[in-house]
Amino acid sequence: MAVIWGLHLKEMQWAKFKSSYMWNKEYHLRRTKFIVYQCAMIFCVVSESLGTAALSDYVDQQDFVARLNSNVTVHNNNFIGIASYNIFVGVYVATIFGSAFFFDLFWPERHESYPVKLAWRICSVLACLFTLSAALAFTVILATKSAYVTGADADTATELLRRYGGSPLRYRDNGRGIASVVFLWPGWVATVASTFLLWNSLSHIDAYGPKSTHARNAVKDADGPVDEKSPENASRLSDSERPVETNLPATVSTPKRLENDGLNQASLD
Incomplete structure (x- = not known):
């Protein structure tokens, strides 16, 4: 099986979508990351899809009015622009965290x-910034702006x-x-949370x-206690766990022994 960027493609198996594998506790924050x-991805892609539908209506509105009267123009490019940017944001978030999802899965x-x-x-932080900018701009434009018509009087435009x-001004x-x-x-909130989890x-x-x-911890418990006398396990002990070795000369006499030697010498004299 081919290997791309060090990743074995044989690991891409349908069996890994089973709940017993996807939601196990073997890997750090696995279940939390998958959910967030x-x-x-879902919130941003749904937002992108709804915005695309509204954008398409406003584009069709421009074309329809222009076909009926070439002198009349509907100005709604601010909505079209922010909705187009929101499409990019949705695709970007889905690409970054979708990739993270599948890489962690396989x-x-x-x-x-x-x-x-x-x-x-870097890409995760950019996802947060892009999503926040899209949310702020979309909110402001939607709440405060309107489309307008030029090239005709009010009755003709109406x-x-x-x-x-459809497509209200x-x-x-x-x-x-x-x-x-x-x-x-x-x-955006889920994107920020995803970025935090990714960094963590x-x-x-x-x-x-x-x-x-x-x-x-389960692996450590299965291995059992470490045998300090085993050469293989001795290297696994930390410095604080190693037994302290002393290198005192064997001929050093203690004060008690020196005292006894003095008494014996006095008795001989």
Whole structure:
């Protein structure tokens, strides 16, 4: 089986989607990461999808009115712009944390170099910033802005918009736009939580490896107590656990022995 970037493709197995494997306690924060990563992806992708539907309506509105009267223009590019940016944000979050999800699922004990770990950290922080900026901008535009029509009087513009139907000029009256923002804010919260878990996991791997504390303690209990006299286990003892060796000369006499030697010499005299 092929190996790409040090990852054995044979590890990509359907059996790893079983709950007994996905939700085990063998690896640090495994279940928590899987839940939070998926929340970030789902909320952001749902927001992206709803925003795309609203965006498509406003684009069609522009085209429809322009076909009926080439002198009339509907100005709603601010909504189209922020909805387009939200599409990028949804794809970005899904790419970063979706990759983290599948890498942890298929290759939980993979070795990653320092540049790779740094890239994970940077990309996760960027995901937080992108999502926050999209949520703030989308909220402001939706709450305070409206589309408007130029090139025609009010009656003509109203008639053209009525013939198209849907896509209200006032953005806060657009139900799909509101729903998109409503899903985007929890998506940002989940993205921040995912970033925290990702950083915590990388730090734990650097210090202890990918295994959870529970799994490592279970291995220690299974191995039993360490035999200090065994040459193989002696190297596993820490400096504080090693027996203290003394190198005193064998000929050194204690004060008690010196006193007895003096008494014996006096009796001989």
